[in-house]
Amino acid sequence: MQFPADFPITRKWPAQHPDRLQLYSLPTPNGVKVSILLEETGLPYEAHLVSFETQDQTSPEFLTLNPNNKIPAIIDPDGPGGKPLGLWESGAILIYLAEKTGQFLPPDAAARYETIQWLMFQMGGIGPMFGQLGFFHHFAGKEYEDKRPRDRYAAESRRMLQVLDKHLAGRAWIMGDAYTIADIAVFPWVRNLIGFYDAGDLVGFQDFPQVQRVLASFVARPAVERGLAIPKRG
Numbered sequence: 001m002q003f004p005a006d007f008p009i010t011r012k013w014p015a016q017h018p019d020r021l022q023l024y025s026l027p028t029p030n031g032v033k034v035s036i037l038l039e040e041t042g043l044p045y046e047a048h049l050v051s052f053e054t055q056d057q058t059s060p061e062f063l064t065l066n067p068n069n070k071i072p073a074i075i076d077p078d079g080p081g082g083k084p085l086g087l088w089e090s091g092a093i094l095i096y097l098a099e100k101t102g103q104f105l106p107p108d109a110a111a112r113y114e115t116i117q118w119l120m121f122q123m124g125g126i127g128p129m130f131g132q133l134g135f136f137h138h139f140a141g142k143e144y145e146d147k148r149p150r151d152r153y154a155a156e157s158r159r160m161l162q163v164l165d166k167h168l169a170g171r172a173w174i175m176g177d178a179y180t181i182a183d184i185a186v187f188p189w190v191r192n193l194i195g196f197y198d199a200g201d202l203v204g205f206q207d208f209p210q211v212q213r214v215l216a217s218f219v220a221r222p223a224v225e226r227g228l229a230i231p232k233r234g
């Protein structure tokens, strides 16, 4: 495989800097995980906006990179063995970039697996549950008369916040002193839950002082502030 010749997505989103890592995204909670990590690592990259308003994620060009029609996705022209690598699913991208740069994933084997455990807690739990709560509380589902689906996802979101709050007691970050890809995965979703989704009261966010403290530390990081706005919306 050669970049960009063998990647049809570049016909819709041409690479101005084909030597740099290419990011195809939108600043949503899943999208910003990758832009924040890229900003934290200092790796040179080029960001392309995938607009949902024009359904870019279902365009034939986008589907050649991610058949699952979701952001984020990347192409690293300098992937393993010096060959280009296309990748989607934010958790996989975070692990890949952390390993590539040797940052934000502890080298010690046990700590590495524990970081991945919390990353999977976000991927399989926090993301899907907060996302469903967003649908039933903020998006079209809020018009539904039957509030049982909303309440189910609110209860599950609250339960996961309790797990996180208990774990964070006495720790600066999810992995203690080390800021890792687990934080980069979890906290954009917490921020979104109480910000954009406005579900703070519904989940009783005031009951989670540790989560509040770490969220404040997270959003205060300059790389996080930058990453939250990348790619710039059109």
Ligand SMILES: N[C@@H](CCC(=O)N[C@@H](CS)C(=O)NCC(=O)O)C(=O)O
Pocket: 028, 029, 030, 031, 052, 057, 069, 070, 071, 072, 088, 089, 090, 091
């Ligand atoms: N598990 C995926 C989820 C990605 C995802 O749900 N992306 C949303 C934005 S946050 C998306 O692209 N939605 C567009 C669509 O479903 O058409 C990941 O973590 O990368």
